[in-house]
Amino acid sequence: MVLIWYYIQLAHYDVGISKPNMLRISKMTDYAIMVMVELHASRGEVLNAHALAERSRLELPTVSKVLKLLVKTNLVDSYRGANGGYCLERKAQDINVAEIIAAIEGPIAMTECSVEEGLCAQEAICGLRGNWQRISVAVAKAMEGVSLAEMAQPVKPGTEPLHITTLNA
Numbered sequence: 612m613v614l615i616w617y618y619i620q621l622a623h624y625d626v627g628i629s630k631p632n633m634l635r636i637s638k639m640t641d642y643a644i645m646v647m648v649e650l651h652a653s654r655g656e657v658l659n660a661h662a663l664a665e666r667s668r669l670e671l672p673t674v675s676k677v678l679k680l681l682v683k684t685n686l687v688d689s690y691r692g693a694n695g696g697y698c699l700e701r702k703a704q705d706i707n708v709a710e711i712i713a714a715i716e717g718p719i720a721m722t723e724c725s726v727e728e729g730l731c732a733q734e735a736i737c738g739l740r741g742n743w744q745r746i747s748v749a750v751a752k753a754m755e756g757v758s759l760a761e762m763a764q765p766v767k768p769g770t771e772p773l774h775i776t777t778l779n780a
Contacts, residue, residue, distance in 0.1 A: 651703040659696035684714035709754035719751040
């Protein structure tokens, strides 16, 4: 499964549409991080899906879908009943961004072939798989190094951006 994918500048193919080159996560993953930040901000208070939708300014069906995936992967606890709702399963500083991304998208990978063999028709003639695996590991490690608690805080002026290096660097 491709988690992080690359937008191609379609204008190069005379399609007439130009999108910026970038690595991206899906909107659903972005929403999951937003919901997790709201759960962190609640300081352990159990919040129902409706309250989380209001606080995050997302649609209730979207929040419900995200919560289902986060509960399934043991990042969020759910409680039934009149006072039921959701809360973080662990402290925000013990949850990293890579875990949240994997909960929604699956394994962090730059290409399909960097996750498992046999998914690419070019695999037999392409020698890039090992290098894509190195890059995927570097990206995953960078994301593992950022906690949910850090994501909830605004970036301080002068903060250095994350530097991603490959395993052999």
